[in-house]
Amino acid sequence: MLKTLRTFHDFLAITLANPYYLGAEGPVTLENGTRISIWDTGVLLVEPAVTCQTHTDLVLSSGVHGNETAPIELCNKMIADIVNGTLAVAQRVLFIFGNPQAIHHSTRIVEENLNRLFSGEHSRQPGLVNKERHRAKALEGYVRRFYAKAPSGERNRLHYDLHTAIRGSVHPQFAIYPYPDSKPYYQAQLQFLQQAGIDTVLLHNGPTTTFSYFSAHEFDAHAFTIELGKVLPMGQNDLRQFAEFDYATRAIISESVASTHHEFDLSKMNIYQVSRSIVKQHDGFRLNFAKDLCNFSRFEQGATLAFDNEQAVVVEAQFEVIVFPNADVPKGQRALICLQPAQDVQWL
Ligand SMILES: [Zn+2]
Incomplete structure (x- = not known):
């Protein structure tokens, strides 16, 4: 070969x-x-x-x-x-x-x-x-x-x-x-x-x-x-x-x-850290935004990101940025990652 x-x-x-x-x-x-x-x-x-x-x-x-x-x-x-x-x-x-x-x-x-x-x-x-x-x-x-x-x-x-x-x-x-x-x-x-x-x-x-x-x-x-x-x-x-x-x-x-x-x-880099991972708890989990929404879309405080059964998942911080949304994961797995600009990073 x-x-x-x-x-x-x-x-x-x-x-x-x-x-x-x-x-x-x-x-x-x-x-x-x-x-x-x-x-x-x-x-x-x-x-x-x-x-x-x-x-x-x-x-x-x-x-x-x-x-x-x-x-x-x-x-x-x-x-x-x-x-x-x-x-x-x-x-x-x-x-x-x-x-x-x-x-x-x-x-x-x-x-x-x-x-x-x-x-x-x-x-x-x-x-x-x-x-x-x-x-x-x-x-x-x-x-x-x-x-x-x-x-x-x-x-x-x-x-x-x-x-x-x-x-x-x-x-x-x-x-x-x-x-x-x-x-x-x-x-x-x-x-x-x-x-x-x-x-x-x-x-x-x-x-x-x-x-x-x-x-x-x-x-x-x-x-x-x-x-x-x-x-x-x-x-x-x-x-x-x-x-x-x-x-x-x-x-x-x-x-x-x-x-x-x-x-x-x-200063020209966008550096994010994970603020939280949203885990799908119920079969009825659904995302509250369009299926083709872009990675790194920004949501302001009070916005509803998803519903897990009827429990709303709401942005509590000033804003959050989302990546890798997927409502179709098995129960117990991560359906969404929420990010915020990274702070106090230990650089070498
Ligand atoms: Zn890949």
Whole structure:
């Protein structure tokens, strides 16, 4: 398959032709010395000729939700440019297409939301009962191996898990900063986001079972879930919208200085913290706004956000901003997140 990749430069096509299984292969060395290895379907390791001079280990995952196509296309293009020699590789990169079967079916999931199965959740009740649970376990193993195989010494571990939102957004590109446990938030990472054209960050307030929290928690990686635009069918994305993200990420891989480099300005970032999560308590739960309302829509004090049976969920603060509303979740799960501008953040 590495031969096919070197001929056609299309790792996504190889992945989709083998959505269940792809045998490990490689490494092979390209003309410029870059080495590539396949670890599994949708999992490709890229390393420069001499790894002892590297300092960064970047995991770039996309397609954890199969219908979120723009980042899949962006990553496939990066891989193509690495294989055809136009993107020089100076740092170690692990590309992951998260859920090849869902990508193959053009659906968000096959049986279960893959991005709720990390940090061991895949093996908790009811256990490894479906493909997504097996995949989550395997992906954890690849990320572990990738970080473990790095040269010794101080490493800059990064993991950007790329998604697109189901609905429109007041801020079309935004990042979720996973809960840092007892560690501070890093401003240098916000600097990357600003260069990447992402001006909005949501600081999460607790442990989750997402892919980005897994890498942050277990490997001390600087990790984000990054939402780039809106869900569209494969091939219909206007990738120019994500040119800044593409450019900033390629700059990490090739260690080139981004020519659009501008001074970091924290005041230009919209930084939100979770004020509360609304949990669906009854089957009769319904949201009190349009189904297609944009993420980050603002509600003033006194506005009714939802009804849980006949109990109104009202904004008590001066205002709240909402994200990820979903009345169709099972009872006991989060149906809505309410945000407020972040205050007193501990930055490093
Ligand atoms: Zn997603």
